Amino acid sequence: DTEVTQTPKHLVMGMTNKKSLKCEQHMGHRAMYWYKQKAKKPPELMFVYSYEKLSINESVPSRFSPECPNSSLLNLHLHALQPEDSALYLCASSQVARSSYNEQFFGPGTRLTVL
Amino acid sequence: QQQVKQSPQSLIVQKGGISIINCAYENTAFDYFPWYQQFPGKGPALLIAIRPDVSEKKEGRFTISFNKSAKQFSLHIMDSQPGDSATYFCAARKGGNNRKLIWGLGTSLAVNP
Numbered sequence: 001d002t003e004v005t006q007t008p009k010h011l012v013m014g015m016t017n018k019k020s021l022k023c024e025q026h027m028g029h030r031a032m033y034w035y036k037q038k039a040k041k042p043p044e045l046m047f048v049y050s051y052e053k054l055s056i057n058e059s060v061p062s063r064f065s066p067e068c069p070n071s072s073l074l075n076l077h078l079h080a081l082q083p084e085d086s087a088l089y090l091c092a093s094s095q096v097a098r099s100s101y102n103e104q105f106f107g108p109g110t111r112l113t114v115l
Numbered sequence: 116q117q118q119v120k121q122s123p124q125s126l127i128v129q130k131g132g133i134s135i136i137n138c139a140y141e142n143t144a145f146d147y148f149p150w151y152q153q154f155p156g157k158g159p160a161l162l163i164a165i166r167p168d169v170s171e172k173k174e175g176r177f178t179i180s181f182n183k184s185a186k187q188f189s190l191h192i193m194d195s196q197p198g199d200s201a202t203y204f205c206a207a208r209k210g211g212n213n214r215k216l217i218w219g220l221g222t223s224l225a226v227n228p
Contacts, residue, residue, distance in 0.1 A: 096214075109156075
C-alpha cells in the first residue's frame with residue numbers, strides 16, 4: 001500500500017465551526033506532514049511529526065491544532081478559521097532514516113472553504 | 116527571498132516536443148533535489164529526484180540534469196504528451212534530520228495535441 005488517504009475531500013465551514021481533517025498511511029512511515037496550498041502556489045509546510053511527536057511547527061496560528069494519535073494517523077483540528085484559511089490542505093508521509101531519500105508521499109488533499 | 120528559483124512560470128509545448136524547466140539554488144547545503152508533478156485537484160506526486168553527486172538521472176521520458184558548479188538543475192520531458200499537462204515543482208532539501216522541502220514557485224505546463 002503506497003497511498004496516503006485524506007478525508008474529507010471537500011469541507012465547507014463557517015468561522016465559528018470546529019472541524020477536523022484526517023490523514024492515514026500504511027507504508028510504515030514515521031514522519032507525517034501537514035501542508036497548506038493556495039491556488040497556483042507551492043505547498044507551504046505547516047507541521048511535521050516524527051515518531052508521533054511534533055518536531056516542526058512553522059509558526060502556524062493556534063486555530064490549527066495538529067494531532068498524531070498513532071504512527072498511521074494524523075489529524076488537523078480546525079477552530080475559528082478565517083476566510084483566508086481557505087486552501088487545499090495536504091498530508092504527506094515519509095521515512096525518517098538518514099540514509100534514504102525520505103521521499104514525501106502526498107495525499108490528494110482536502111479542499112477547505114471557510115465562509 | 117526565494118531560495119529555489121524556478122523558470123519559466125508557464126510553458127506551452129507541442130505534442131512530441133521537449134519540455135524544459137529550470138531551477139537554480141543558492142544554498143550549497145542542499146543535498147536532495149526532487150521534482151513533483153501536480154494535476155488539478157490532486158496532491159503533488161514525486162516524479163524524479165537527484166542528489167548532487169550525479170550529473171544526470173533518467174527515468175523513462177523524464178531526465179534531471181544537474182550542474183553543481185552552477186547550482187542549477189533542470190527537468191527535461193522528452194516526447195511530451197497532452198497527459199503531461201500539469202504543474203511541476205522543483206524542490207531542494209538540506210542534509211541531516213531537517214525534512215523541510217524548499218519549493219520553487221512552479222511551472223504550469225500545457226502540451227497541445
